[in-house]
Amino acid sequence: MLKIDHVTKSFGGLMAVNNVTFQLDDTGITGLVGPNGSGKTTLFHLITGFYKLDRGQIHFKDKRISGLPPHVISRMGLVRSFQQTRVLPFLSALENLMAASPAQAGEHLSSVFFQPRRVKREESRNKERAIQILELLKLEALGQHLAGRLSFGQQKLLELGRVLMAEPKLILLDEPTAGINPTLIRQLVYVIRELAGKKIQFFLIEHNMPLVAEICEKVFMMDSGSLIFCGTPSEAVQNPRVIEAYLGSEDHVA
């Protein structure tokens, strides 16, 4: 599905991602862990085209995606969320979702003017889907609210909903549970698990190790830009390098 091949990225003298190679097969939920500053988010930026790689290649579904602009990669079915929530504050929650519908004819000027009926049909279909997703996230009562007025946790959920709306094959989530309360975490986990069975794969950066152990089938671990571990969560917590880099050392905890 996703193949990362000798990927390297440095900022000045800092090696943010150093010669990383791994492959994501058909695992439902894969975790990416590692201390702060280990290069996880940079790797996400590289995969989704927001950063250009210095060296290496990335393939998605056997097509090379490294070097393509972010919107092209997104259209191929590889959609991400952001570490800091980025809802569209002055659009309603419903509009936030509808805007994410993929391949909308109504985004072309010619269709807007010459195929208004088609655009209208498409819009009502997209609205229906958006409402379904709001219901899945239990946000249906907030559809007309401005997204910027929702609570932080609700914004996180909305952002996940927006990613789902884009009909992805592989979803990259950057710290989906950071800073939200336990009830919402359970809801998020429920949604991710619900969907992971339905031809959608998840790849997520997560600091909450018990949660990673609970939901991920496979875990990758990065430290100082390099990949240092790959295996199941139960193997991870016993691996001495993982314990040294992450679990056992307090200096790395933010």
Add this chain to the structure above:
Amino acid sequence: MDYLLHIFIVSLIYAIFAISLNLELGYTGLYNFGHVAFFGIGAYTSALLSLAGCPVTLGMVCSMLLSGGMGALLAIPALRLSGDYFGIATLSFGEIIRLFFLNERWLTKGPMGLPGISRPAWIDEGVTGLPGYLIFCILLTLVVFLVTRHLTRSPFGRALKVVREDEYVAEALGKNALAFKIRAVMVGSILAGLAGSLWAHYISYISPADFTLTETILVLLCVVLGGRGTNWGPILGAFMILFFQEIIRFLPIPADFDRFVAPIQGMVYGAALVILMLKRPEGLLPEYKE
């Protein structure tokens, strides 16, 4: 009465001009400080074609096409710059176009300007044509209003707002942010060209002095005062500003101070714009309700 007709006509022309800027500023979040250039290109194109004997309607269509084309020509390189730098690029573009009007005398007659631009054949010249021209302007404003309303309520308009709110999110959701911005500037320029063309045929004399930064600030103020990102805002703003401008003429200002009125007016507009941006950025008609 004729004077009132005149104010209405000019307000409507500015309403179209403001609607065109609103598409860029209000919906897409682009600060185009050279928007008057497209108004000017529209005015000059239409005027030159009409003086060469071309029918007014054909001239208007040509001026819209040329403004739109120039808009794309500016947007494609300038939009690779972000935020303030785009503003600076457009500011200099506006100045380049004004200097072009001023210096290319073989085409534009330079500072002398172009007199004797006629109105459409079915509308009388001079005062007797005012009602006819007013109706013409009302119809065109209505068309422009309906077209932009349709556009901004469509998924295209929503995508423009996504780009305005967060370009990275737009890209992450598969939208080519640059392409949307270019299209917004193009459509905005086409409509600004129409406004310029209407202006030239109405006022019948144009010169480079009509297309300065002051005009851009004036139309910016119309959009911000009315409410950016709304369909009615720019129209309300244009009418308020233009009526205010005309009311000043009736203030009892001593003859000795007459020469200060124009510069002070510019300062007042600038100050009003700054105060609005700080205190009420959403304008009189806010885009969204709390």
